[in-house]
Amino acid sequence: MDTLTSGLVILALITVFLGAGMWIFAGLLLAALGTFWLALDFSATRIGLIAVKVISSKAVSWEQAAIPMFIWMGDIIFRTDISQRLFRGLAPLVKRIPGSLLHTNILGCALFAAVSGSSTATCATVGKITIPELKKRGYDPDLASGSLAGAGTFGLLIPPSIAMIIYGVIGEVSIAKLFAAGILPGLMMALLYSGYIGLRSLRSPAAAPRDEAVVTAREILASIGNLLPIGILMALVLGSIYSGLATPSEAAAVGVLTAVVITVVTGQFSWALMRDSLGATIRISAMLGILIAASSLLSAAIAYLSLPTAISEAIANWNLSPYLLLFMLTLIYILLGMFIDGTSMTVMTVPIVLPLVTHAGFDPVWYGVYLIIMIEMSAITPPVGLNLYILQGLTGQSFERTVRATIPFFLLLCAGTVILAAFPEIALWLPDKLFAK
Secondary structure, eight states: OOHHHHHHHHHHHHHHHHHTTOOHHHHHHHHHHHIIIIISOOOHHHHHHHHHHHIIIIITOGGGGHHHHHHHHHHHHHTTTHHHHHHHHHHHHHTTSTTGGGHHHHHHHHHHHHHHOOHHHHHHHHHHHHHHHHHHTTOOHHHHHHHHHHHHTHHHHSSSOHHHHHHHHHHTOOHHHHHHHHHHHHHHHHHHHHHHHHHHHHHOGGGSOOOOSOOOHHHHHHHHHHHHHHHHHHHHHHHHHHTTSSOHHHHHHHHHHHHHHHHHHTTOOOHHHHHHHHHHHHHHHHHHHHHHHHHHHHHHHHHHTTHHHHHHHHHHHTTOOHHHHHHHHHHHHHHHHTTSOHHHHHHHHHHHHHHHHHHTTOOHHHHHHHHHHHHHHHHTSTTTOHHHHHHHHHHOOOHHHHHHHHHHHHHHHHHHHHHHHHOTHHHHHHHHHHTOO
């Protein structure tokens, strides 16, 4: 079977299986097995040997040990009062600037993202605290929910990020470099969001009432105390990675231990908390592990077909510029993000797209950051954007109004993508400095 026909067979199999409502992992697995059998005419024995080799090397790798550890760390923190401490710590620092307490959504999500690694957990945890407080103080509900929707996606971009680990495992890209690459783009997006909130507040002061009270030294000290636990956790986890003292997996284990110590010191430790957090971690990790296993097997089938090389050569013959290719991929990702979640989008597209973008001259670390921003878009695009449903539950607004409130922040994500494409050093400068030989 020629390469083009083989590619069409893979696409048809995935479309049929997923269109039938099958679980994502099962659809990918059957598509991989169907490709080996129909397009490559491999025997059952050979397929079995390949499956064992691929799954044992990719789905049971040391790098993946970081996934359950970071999930467990984030879930322990999720079940404590860290988010309340965040709000109390940030509120005095931002209340006199344009936008006032709306900036707690941005800064709170940025800080909580650095210990959770999850977009939905970040959005839900910070939103539970800020939405009622902002509503009580008369802030514009649309601006409050929209900013939280956008900032909640920082859980994907700011390390430690579960999405980055999944991409790193599938694409065989350094996870430590990906973590470093996400920091400056994350800060850039935070500045874009805060800048927009400030401008909106200056234009419509009633949208964000400002507190003109002077911030006292006692309030500053109290803020530092409230932010101290999350600061310690960030310093230990990220500092151990970037200093070279620990791998991401080892740093994740340090993070879990630190999170447990924080619950003990703050008087929140209980065996029920540990049991519930461990149970949630096992469920999520098992789901992600089986997705990675199925995706790895499909990647192997695609590699045996030499499909990425054939597609790269075909695109090269079209004489597309790298940025036109990137524009086309962006449109495809936005469309996919409307119907499937970010993890599924990653495991389905990376095996095919990564060779294309590297052939076009894009750095795989940079592409990882770009992909995360595409996944962030999927979290706030209907009809399956998870953050939209979380916000609807927190605010009680209609789904349509929630979607309208997020549009400015979706457009800011698009603007961030353009800036990142024009200045790739924003993502690549820090990993180059930290990991230069």
